[in-house]
Amino acid sequence: MGGTVLVTESDYNDRTTWPVRGARTIVSLLTVVIALLTGCSHAVGGLALPEPADPATAGYRRALSSELQADMALSDRIRQVDACALINEAAIKTIGASSYFGPGQHFDECEVHYSPSIGPKHLFEVYIQVGVSDTVSPQTMVDGVPVRIRRGGDACSASVPHQLGGVTYYLMGTEGVETCDELLPFVRATLPLLKSPAPQRNNSKLSINTRLANMDPCAVLSVLSKDRPRLKVTPNMRPYWCEFLLDKDDDTTWQSWVSTQKTLEMLDGARKYNPGEVVPLTGPAVARISSTSRATSTAGSCLLDVYPDTGQTPHVRNLDKTKPERWVDVVEISTRGGCVNALKSAAVFVDLYNAR
Structure with missing residues (x-):
């Protein structure tokens, strides 16, 4: 795997x-x-004190438990x-x-x-x-x-x-x-x-060092959680994963974010064979909506991949020695509040990504 x-x-x-x-x-x-x-x-090995997260996007953490803040500080260091x-x-x-x-x-x-x-x-x-x-x-x-x-x-x-x-x-x-x-x-x-x-x-001469690789996957909460006193963030997360309920009493506010990389070949294929799945965002950013989701849905599950910068220099890998693949930053977003709301969250993320 x-x-x-x-x-x-x-x-x-x-x-x-x-x-x-x-x-x-x-x-x-x-x-x-x-x-x-x-x-x-x-x-x-030794243990240094946790380094502070990006102050521009970490304000949401003040509303979280001390245990969860410590967990996120550890994730900051792992990234x-x-x-x-x-x-x-x-x-x-x-x-x-x-x-x-x-x-x-x-x-x-x-x-x-x-x-x-x-x-x-x-x-x-x-x-x-x-x-x-x-x-x-x-x-x-x-x-x-x-x-x-x-x-x-x-x-x-x-x-x-x-x-x-x-x-x-x-x-x-x-x-x-x-x-x-x-x-x-x-x-x-x-x-x-x-x-x-x-x-x-x-x-590093090998590991990826893009903007997304250094970004808190929960950074979008610095905007989305404003005026959300019932925010609930899932603990024990991997350093590049974030899951939360903007309102712990409303399951439709659930969102999951995974910072990763995927290939431009996947996006090219969607543009060629399923162009309706690709939605333009700001500048070179696009979202690819899963074939099981509808871009116009305002309720229900939605799964989309956000390519925040399709113009970034890709990391080329040729694992099977037959055809090189171009890997770039992607955020997987899953929601239960429809794709319209997911795309609004994606636009917020792109703005934060571009501000780095």
Whole structure:
């Protein structure tokens, strides 16, 4: 599940999805601080105080609980991290020669592809997620670090404690064949990287560093939540996901936002074959409305992709070595209040994006 696999709203909402692509389990800042102060062997790296969010769009947080504000402060820090700097060539070579090493679809992930696949288990991809922590699976000690291993039918995950709540690795192979024996040497080779302060995205040669990659996915609430005293924001969110009810007593005010990247080829296809799905916004920004939604609907569910800058320099990837794809910033918006309202929210977001 990586590369050109596109994650849907249900993947982000289903906290039991395997492998975990949407949810994240947050290790509280207090827990991490205590572990560091007591010198526990599983404390990897130091902990700096949370950096402030963009003051221009963070005013909505003052109405939220202190716990939720701390959660968002942690997400602010994770968005600054270069996920690809947490993988090294030594780890990649424990499996074999890679065909791709670089960013995934989501900004807090990095991927390694092996094409053709490796060995009898047909190992074809490793990816990591920053800020995702498994607190349930059994522990295995790896060079003095407790690593939680989750075994699956055609995959394995390994979660390592980290200053930012955890780093989780996944190895994909043939369906029905466990891959944990091959993943652990990969993880072991990366552990020295986790002992240093987390490398920053803005210094990366691999990770995507666009405006959206550095933007709070809940930034739109700085406008939408005004005069909304019953705002409810979902806790334990991934750093690039935001879900909220503008009125906790009105289900039609529910919205879900996912900051990610998608291809211009997808947009070109919609323009060619389903031009009615593409709605112009401000300047080079457009929205692509799902074929299951209606642009004129004022009630019911609506799903749309917002391309805030179709003119941005794309990140070109050629994962299958047959046809390069051009990846650009996209926000997935899901609502229960119709597409007319979703498009109004999209216009607010584009203004905030352009102001950065």
